[in-house]
Amino acid sequence: MSDLLERLRGRGWRLTAQRRVVAEVLNGDHVHYTADEVHAKAADRLPEISRATVYNTLGELVSLGEIIEVSTDGRAKRYDPNAHHAHQHLVCARCGTIRDVHPSGDPLADLPAEQRFGFEVSAVEVTYRGICPNCASA
Amino acid sequence: MSDLLERLRGRGWRLTAQRRVVAEVLNGDHVHYTADEVHAKAADRLPEISRATVYNTLGELVSLGEIIEVSTDGRAKRYDPNAHHAHQHLVCARCGTIRDVHPSGDPLADLPAEQRFGFEVSAVEVTYRGICPNCASA
DNA sequence: TTCTTGACTTAGACATTATCCAATGTAGGA
DNA sequence: TCCTACATTGGATAATGTCTAAGTCAAGAA
Numbered sequence: 001m002s003d004l005l006e007r008l009r010g011r012g013w014r015l016t017a018q019r020r021v022v023a024e025v026l027n028g029d030h031v032h033y034t035a036d037e038v039h040a041k042a043a044d045r046l047p048e049i050s051r052a053t054v055y056n057t058l059g060e061l062v063s064l065g066e067i068i069e070v071s072t073d074g075r076a077k078r079y080d081p082n083a084h085h086a087h088q089h090l091v092c093a094r095c096g097t098i099r100d101v102h103p104s105g106d107p108l109a110d111l112p113a114e115q116r117f118g119f120e121v122s123a124v125e126v127t128y129r130g131i132c133p134n135c136a137s138a
Numbered sequence: 139m140s141d142l143l144e145r146l147r148g149r150g151w152r153l154t155a156q157r158r159v160v161a162e163v164l165n166g167d168h169v170h171y172t173a174d175e176v177h178a179k180a181a182d183r184l185p186e187i188s189r190a191t192v193y194n195t196l197g198e199l200v201s202l203g204e205i206i207e208v209s210t211d212g213r214a215k216r217y218d219p220n221a222h223h224a225h226q227h228l229v230c231a232r233c234g235t236i237r238d239v240h241p242s243g244d245p246l247a248d249l250p251a252e253q254r255f256g257f258e259v260s261a262v263e264v265t266y267r268g269i270c271p272n273c274a275s276a
Numbered sequence: 277t278t279c280t281t282g283a284c285t286t287a288g289a290c291a292t293t294a295t296c297c298a299a300t301g302t303a304g305g306a
Numbered sequence: 307t308c309c310t311a312c313a314t315t316g317g318a319t320a321a322t323g324t325c326t327a328a329g330t331c332a333a334g335a336a
Contacts, residue, residue: 009183050315071212103248110241118271133256188286
């Protein structure tokens with residue numbers, strides 16, 4: 001994660017305690033927190049951090065391509081730090097749990113030119129939906 | 139669209155003026171309105187219709203599988219009446235325009251069993267993102 | 277036709293998520 | 307160390323969606 005902080009400093013980021021804490025919270029695989037969860041976890045370490053700062057920092061990290069914004073349920077957006085490895089999401093329709101998955105094939109290649117209607121297509125998101133083992137057995 | 143109203147009546151739906159108007163607003167191809175847009179258009183014909191009723195009716199239509207809920211931007215959900223033909227979405231990252239598209243291949247088949255982590259996978263959504271011709275030339 | 281009843285609708289309060297803004301604080305270069 | 311542009315704060319505000327209590331009405335029954 002200090003990698004990330006170094007990269008950010010290289011891009012002219014001013015390194016503040018708040019930004020450091022937000023970046024630390026997002027460290028790890030299979031992390032998909034909402035902005036509010038990030039704020040709560042950040043506040044454990046830095047109690048006076050404000051929600052606005054968390055939103056600002058998340059927005060900047062998204063712009064810089066360091067994290068990905070995921071809205072799987074039409075409720076709060078979630079933030080996925082695993083931005084440097086192409087992957088898709090598998091979401092439990094009941095409890096909202098998200099798993100990163102790696103389908104075979106390239107979905108972008110599945111959209112033929114005549115189905116692009118003149119768009120410059122640059123990205124594709126695939127969201128699989130189902131019931132997770134936990135919820136299925138409950 | 140009277141097809142739809144007949145189907146709904148067959149399912150025990152009480153047919154009210156409000157529900158009729160909402161169903162009419164959603165008639166057509168490539169329609170992707172937000173709940174608020176549906177409410178505004180419905181209110182053109184039936185000025186006293188309330189937002190709660192629009193939300194209720196949209197929710198029921200989704201449960202019945204007559205329309206699909208799409209959240210492409212983390213803001214308002216949009217409602218797609220084209221529920222009986224499998225299709226995916228192509229979204230302009232700048233202006234938010236949505237087009238229905240039909241990729242080749244079956245994305246569900248691209249998720250191997252060992253990538254399903256015990257989930258019962260029942261659906262997949264694919265969202266292509268890019269810049270539409272309009273925004274590209276602006 | 278008229279009656280009855282439970283499903284439907286309404287207005288507005290409330291909840292959740294996100295953004296804006298003016299005042300204040302501070303990281304990092306000079 | 308000092309400056310200053312950039313960052314942070316908290317509170318107001320916006321956008322979207324949900325809930326509730328009271329009134330209304332569609333459609334079957336008589």
